[in-house]
Amino acid sequence: MTNLPYTHADLHAEAARQPATLTEDPDFMGIGEQMDGHLIPSTDDGLGGMSWDGLPDEHFNDAQRKIDDLIGGAADVSAWAVQLGVDGLQPEDHTLSVDSDGRPLVRLHVAFVLPRARRRGVAVGHARPRPGPHRRPLTP
Known part of the structure; x- marks a missing residue:
């Protein structure tokens, strides 16, 4: 028995709660910041491609809004993901x-x-x- 004031289950629950909160109310500006410098997957030919921040502003802003909607509608699989890691x-x-x-x-x-x-x-x-x-x- 341990003298710690928490259990492994408590750690698993908190590890699942934190990413889940990101999908409940995504940070719209943070989404745009995360897009900066990252390649648009469909343009990556293995040698490079176009990054999101290389898009004209109206296309970047449209993509950012759509990504915000996708994150907001995402299923919460945080506990499942944490348990996968625990189980290897x-x-x-x-x-x-x-x-x-x-x-x-x-x-x-x-x-x-x-x-x-x-x-x-x-x-x-x-x-x-x-x-x-x-x-x-x-x-x-």
Whole structure:
């Protein structure tokens, strides 16, 4: 037993609370400051690209407002992210989704302890429908 006035669970809760507060009321000016000097991903050809602050003011301001809206509408996954780190898991970029009418109904985000080279195979291998009593085999 420890003499500390807090538990590991208290540390996890606080670590999750802090990034969550950033999405509740994002700092609009801070968003613009974070954009300065960073490349726009779609313009990065590996040798460089255009940075956000290289945009004309009206395009920069429009992007800043849209990013503010995206942050404000983001799901709070802070506790999940902290627990992944505690467990030594690394999130995978690929997701498994079930869509209907072009909209997601379910989306699974996964995390692994496996080496990166084996992760995609696991996710893709489990995502393929397999014949069973309730499914017909896929035809090419």
